Amino acid sequence: MSKTPWQQRIRRAENLAAHHAFASQILGFYIHVARFQEELYQRNPERAARFPLFLDLVAKHGPEPLAHIAENLTQVSDTSRSDLLEAVWSAASEPPSNPQEFLAFAYLQPFAEFGRDSSEMHLECYTGSVCPWCSRKPGMGVLRQQGDGGQRNLLCAFCLTEWSFRRIVCPGCGEEDPVKLPVYTAAEMPHIRVESCDGCHAYLKSIDLTKNGLADPLVDELASIPLDLWAQERGYSKLHPNLLGM
Ligand SMILES: [Zn+2]
Ligand SMILES: [Zn+2]
Known part of the structure; x- marks a missing residue:
């Protein structure tokens, strides 16, 4: 089974x-x-x-x-x-x-x-910054292999809808300047990225499934608490908290 x-x-x-x-x-x-x-x-x-x-x-x-x-x-x-x-x-x-x-x-x-x-929801053309089913801000990102590169999706922490979103854009404010969108990773969990924005001071974590195919976005996001502490110490606040309120 x-x-x-x-x-x-x-x-x-x-x-x-x-x-x-x-x-x-x-x-x-x-x-x-x-x-x-x-x-x-x-x-x-x-x-x-x-x-x-x-x-x-x-x-x-x-x-x-x-x-x-x-x-x-x-x-x-x-x-x-x-x-x-x-x-x-x-x-x-x-x-x-x-x-x-x-x-x-x-x-x-x-x-x-x-x-x-x-529900019968069709997402082929949807590329917005909030969840197409429940309108919440994304709880995390997911990087999946697509062709030769990685495709970034966003994932709702509530209804778990996943939808595609441009890779170098802040889902909080639409900032597109890569200099203002610093990314941080830590040695303990190299497949998890903190994607932050110096425009609106928001961040989310993205789970890179191209680096770790065993990861579960929801669970790996919960587990990577040190990255939340790192981001929050630097003045970033999470776009949408996870299931356990972090
Ligand atoms: Zn949702
Ligand atoms: Zn932003």
Whole structure:
């Protein structure tokens, strides 16, 4: 039986955690989240129904202070929790910005992926800077082999739509001057690039699948925390945070 995308992500997270001590804690937590998400995706329940169970999981396995915030959210009214989910689901132009919103974002992600997978979307001609399905800013880039070179795609962190985008352009502000678009890589994970912009001070990480065909964009993006610290110390802020709020 072939593996589901979630099982592939979990396997990749286990491998990365075994080889990169700096990422083992966050990936251990992600594995719990991904198992829960897979069940949401498979069963596609009423949207708010299992949020309290998800919060219990985060309270049990999440890092502090997230675990404590999740526990507090289990104490509020059903209406407050539904309002939070609705706000994060609809707020395409504003990335989640506090821990409550990150929890809702991670919980809702498989619903978005399910919705996108069930839709008939044609992307052949789309080259915009926001997700064509949910209008969110891209969460990461992906470099894939195409002909003799690499094609850069952007990937939505919410519904996981991937679409093509010109390689030397900032998806945040449209800057095209290569001098203002510095790229940084680190020896520990040479297939991951920080692509930053000195025009709008945004960055995203791109996963170079031409250098590492085993990488999973979503999981490798989560694992490469030192690159986020590097970029943020230099005053860049991420175009769209990842599933775990980084
Ligand atoms: Zn999307
Ligand atoms: Zn920019």
